[in-house]
Amino acid sequence: MNTLRLGIVGLLLLAAPVCIAQTRLPSSVQAEDDPEEPQGIQMIVTWRPPDEPLQVDGLQAVGQRVFFRKMGEAQWRLGPVVPLDATTAPVGGLKPWPWPRWEIGVSLEYQIPGAAGEMLTVMGRPSTIAPLPEAIVGPVRPVGAWFKPEYTAVLVLGVLVCAIVLITLYTTRGRAEQVYIRPIAGLEAVNDAIGRATEMGKPIVYVSGLSGIGDIATIAAMLILGHLSRRSAAYETEILVPCQDPLVMTTEREIVRQAYTEAGKPDAYKPDNIFYVTDSQFGYVAAVDGLMMREKPAAAFYMGYFFAEALILAETGNQTGAIQIAGTDADTQLPFFITACDYTLMGEELYAASAYLSRQPLLVAQLRGQDIAKVIISAVMIAGVIAATYAVLTTGAAADLANAFVQWFMTE
């Protein structure tokens, strides 16, 4: 028994120098996916800091530096610098899906004493930047979340609205002509504007906003342009379309060419009337202003998304005496159009315009579907107001439940 005890003590004594040996560099590096970061572009690195930082002649250890590189890469990338006693640090800026594998290393950060700002990184060996193998972990990879629970409301509402529109599309398209669409003054005036231009023998200027082709307002504006072109082609009234985006210009040329063909006047189509100006906001405005002052159009249309140029365009058009019809979903620019134009399509009226003008079953059914979605959203809103009111009037489990209902709609 005594022999056994002596043996255990002996073993402990032998192990002691190993256990209490002071480390001089970071070691035992581990890395795992940051569970708080959903994209999978950040890892949390943990390690054992040095008990006594390695001394390098002429240099002073000022912290610990995390390095990382993609597997196969030769060069290390610089991660964060943390204090000498830190044991963990996040490494961000990694590549998202498909989440490549990485190597992560930790070493010491040195500074030349007195040379403020002049940093020198020494990865374990003063003469090289390569980290010591003991201070490297890898391959490791972060993993992104495929589903963010905090966006459940976005998914539910998005699917709900899409489903309503699609179901209405399916059930209404056969009887779209029976669907009532309330009169929209600005669209009633479109035909008057074309007629005025025809009578005066002057062109129509059509501006489809300053947003790109991916903007819903621009798409709505192009649909309206199609209708306008068909009508103006029938009367052989010239339509000038200065464009700020080359893709929009290309698409609008296709739309107008198609409209002229449908109107039976393919030879009257002039591609040069739909032209690119510049993508500079105020350069474009200067050109369109000049165009309007010189051409004196009978009608001017501003459809799409607008920024600060809205008032400048509408004011110039007003000076030329043109009948002006605007439509935008840019709420900050609507007041200017309302004051300077004869008619203004506000917000969703712009989206409804194509259905109103064309009466195409597909578009009318979409409009009907959006209306039904609005009713459901209004009902949800009223339920939320009742829940919020109930939550401030009472306490207890029911109030908590009401509060939870309201909070469910909160997104980042």
Next chain:
Amino acid sequence: MGVSIEIIGVWVAALMTLAIFSFLYADNPVYKLAEHLFVGISAGYGVVITWHEAVIPLLIDPLFRPENVDLAEPNYLVIIPGLLGLMMFSRFIPRYDWLSRWPIAFVMGLYSGLAIPASVQTYLLPQLHATMLPIWPGVEVDAWTALSNFLLVVGVLCTLAYFYFSREHAGAFGVASKIGIFFLMVAFGASFGNTVMARVSLLIGRVQFLYDDWWLPLVAAPISRWFGG
């Protein structure tokens, strides 16, 4: 006084500003000159920016100089958008100009799809949540806050009624719609005033530039020196 590039720059900026302002009187040759310079330079500048900010870093570097964009090996996936971009040039060959419809369809489809969750997340849900407010005084809600919330809720619902298209705006629904228009116009009025203030600030900034950077040092001072002032 030596003529430096900065002084020339200030003179050009000031004269171009005045040339553009001359449009307030009438369309004239000076405005036309400024307009054409503006359009031409900005179009050229746009081409250069597109080349350096889009074509090189997003297409050429990932393919041929991956180290410039922090890649270990070439990213051949960028060939797909590169080809879509090249298809746009088919516009110059009438026989194949139909090819340009593919990239346009791709972009329109992509952005239309992206717009749905983005609209729900950034417009619909935040506005829904912001409207779910208590409309009766209670815990931490005083009478004025409750009244303000009530007006907000009524305003939102009536405005939604205005944007309901597939039903005649008559009777009670018509009244709600008219109230909605009233709320809209009040909001637009406030927005109008706010933006006009911002525009006046921009004008003041431009006039300050003309006066402080151009008129005083580059016009008034030399004239004063000329007359021995």
